[in-house]
Amino acid sequence: MNAFNSSLSPSYDDTTTLLPGGRARRDAERSAIRTLLNCYLREVAIPGGTLITSPGAHILQTLPLGWRQKQRSQRWLLIDLQHSRQQLMVAVSRHTLLGNYRYAYPVLGRSTAGDGAAWAELDAMQMTTWLVADLCDAEGMPFNLEFTQQIKLSLENTANILAHRLQHPPGTDAPQDLYLFSEQSLAFGHAFHPTPKSRQWHADGAEAGYAPEYRSYFQLHWFKVPRTLLRCETVEPLSPTQLLADIAPADIWTADDECLIPVHPEQAQYVLSLPVTRRAVESGTLEYLGSAGDEYAATASVRTLYNRDTPWFIKGSLNVRITNCVRKNAIYELETALALNSRLTEIKADLQSQHQGFRLLEEPGFMTVQLPGLDSADNTLIQEGFGVVFRENINRVLSDGEQAVMAGALFQEGNPLRDAVRIPNKALWLQHYAEAIVLPMLHAFFAYGVIFEPHLQNTVICLKDGLPSGVIVRDFEGVKLVDSRWSDADLKELNDRARQSVRYSFTQGWNRVRYCLLINNLSEAVSFLADDNPQTEQQLWLIIREVISAYLNSTENALAREHLTALLNGEAIPSKTNLLVRIKKHPDRQAGYVYLNSPFAIAKH
Known part of the structure; x- marks a missing residue:
């Protein structure tokens, strides 16, 4: 097998006897190395002139003999970490214009301080520590331990995802819903993101229960709200009454002056942990109903949920840090979604007439909760915590x-x-x-x-x-x-x-x-x-x-x-x-x- 058919494919040092857990760990390690190297080369080494694409013979002669012979037909990249006086060496299949390299593993590293040191293999976290330390030195800032921990979390999540996939292969039959299958197939994430699978859940087991790569389904959790305290705004021709009817579970009864609002199961635990929510529940202003209704699946964004038989994707707040952002719907984001929907609807017909096949998924409605008598901080917590944007189901725009x-x-x-x-x-x-x-x-x-x-x-x-x-x-x-x-x-x-x-x-x-x-x-x-x-x-x-x-x-x-x-x-x-x-x-x-x-x-x- 060509070691460069895929940078996550077996290379020269592989055996065919790895158990699923070992294979998953190996591939997760390589993915973490790949994404971090991709980012570093594109953002730092190439612009800064610290990437040497043709190391001299005097450098190559210092490499371990067996490793050098195994990779003798390949190209070499030498990365000079000037602030920490260290170097990295990796073999690649060829030089590329945009930095989309295919790497051969492992990566080697050495210190250049004093008389220097011998090259040694680096695992993903060792390489991470070297690169982060050098970047922090260059910026004149302390070592960024938080970022390093997020890289490790991304690696661990990737390994668990891959192990799950090996134990539960998708089968040979074509998926019944190809779109959903694709949304759930990002086992590695984007190749130029340093922490593509970092998700800092609050509850144990949430990753396996709610991450899209596990292909699980779950019910939404529901709160009963007085109609006067529900903020539900829509763009014509959708009305708030129609939106509420579209999403309400058939097995929950509500009086005429009551409404239902959905939240992600993990978000339900978050909003219930807020003192302002607990007071509203204890006073009877809000009623927490638990899980009910149709089952949904997470899409690649994690917080946007899909059911092919319902009219709407549900993009709810999720106060979980995913990659670099806490994925909540800020109040201004709820409002701008509707404003943009109105503006884009005005130009959509022209775009589609000139560019056949172009489609937008409209976002014509949102809802959240507004409780009376709150200070600004608690009002923000409630409105953002319960904020939900409703997006047109993809099956409504396919021919x-x-x-x-x-x-x-x-x-x-x-x-x-x-x-x-x-x-x-x-x-x-x-x-x-x-x-x-x-x-x-x-x-x-x-x-x-x-x-x-x-x-x-x-x-x-x-x-x-x-x-x-x-x-x-x-x-x-x-x-x-x-x-x-x-x-x-x-x-x-x-x-x-x-x-x-x-x-x-x-x-x-x-x-x-x-x-x-x-x-x-x-x-x-x-x-x-x-x-x-x-x-x-x-x-x-x-x-x-x-x-x-x-x-x-x-x-x-x-x-x-x-x-x-x-x-x-x-x-x-x-x-x-x-x-x-x-x-x-x-x-x-x-x-x-x-x-x-x-x-x-x-x-x-």
Whole structure:
């Protein structure tokens, strides 16, 4: 077996006798190494000039002889950790433009202090400690133990997921619901996120009970609320009465002046732990009913829940830190979802008429609880704790014969959908996909000042007859509006905090579009389809270039022509700093960008 067919596939030192637990641990270790190296190389080593892609013979001669001989046909990467006076060495299949390397394991490390030391194998957490220590030294800050612990938690969760998968394989039959299967297939997570499976649950056993990778179903928990204390807002033609009727379990009776509001089972325990909630329950203002109604499954975001037979996804607050964020619905996010839904509905028809196959999942309603007599802090805890956004079910926008898969699962390392989605003609497949996603994203930005967030987890690919027939964009939390196109008067129903959150400058928006579309999404699609073949990779980038060029040639928009011409001429492309924002302990919204060499600079030749 080629050690570089997959960076999570067996390499030279593997045996065929590993037990499932050992295999799961090995692959989780490699995944943790891979994601952290990916982030470090792209965000730090390449921009900072500390990555040596052709180490000299005097360096290679210091490597362990047996290891060097095993990897003699490969390329080498030497990473110089200047602040801590250490070095890392890893073998890769080839050099790549955007840092999508295929690694051979293990990674070696040594100290360069004094006379130096011999190379030694590093496991995932040893490598993590080295890299985090060096980055913290560079920033002049103490060692970031919290971040290191989150990497370890992500590794442990990944190992448990993989062990569960080995003990409960999905079988050979095609999944009954391919869309849900894809949502539950992100065993490793995004390849350029340092803690893709870090979830800091409050209750023991919650990961196995509620994480999507375990393919479990569970009932929602319900609270009975006086109608006067339920804040339920909708966008026409949906009415609050219809929304309440759509979600209410048939087996719970309510009086005419009462309503029901759902929460995630884990969130129920959180809100019940709040003194303000306990007082409301003890006084009879709220009534906790426990679990009831239809069963739901978690999607890849963990907190957004799906039942194929109901009208709505349920995106409830979940006060659990997942990767870098506590996944609650802030009050302003509830309000902006409705405002954005109204604005996007106005342009959706034009986008769909010009770009067939493009679809949005609308978010036309939210609800939460408003208790009387609360101070500002308790009011925020209650409204955010109970906040729920209702998103259109994906099955309402698919046409006959179409299937849907989440892009992140399709392009993931290890290809969990290999048996369900076959791609015999990679060039033709990517041509259809690029046309489906690139054209409407560019048109929305340049024609309307709408900044979608088409990263891998937000993008759902529609498939018909084996080819992409469209894309579905979801989650209005990530949608922004260009401030030069959308004035305060255009968003007058929003307060200052909400308007501030939703409006971006043109430059901010163009950075976000290029990062999400080209780096987060399409570069992973190209890496997956090319399968480490440089000629195929260049051919696929040329296809994407031609799709962008077609839009450029069709538009008279001056901004579009200026910025797309620069893009196709090879300007550097922004890539989000998922690692550095964590090192600095900043919220995710403060993440910056590094700029990568453009694949179009090569593809145009």
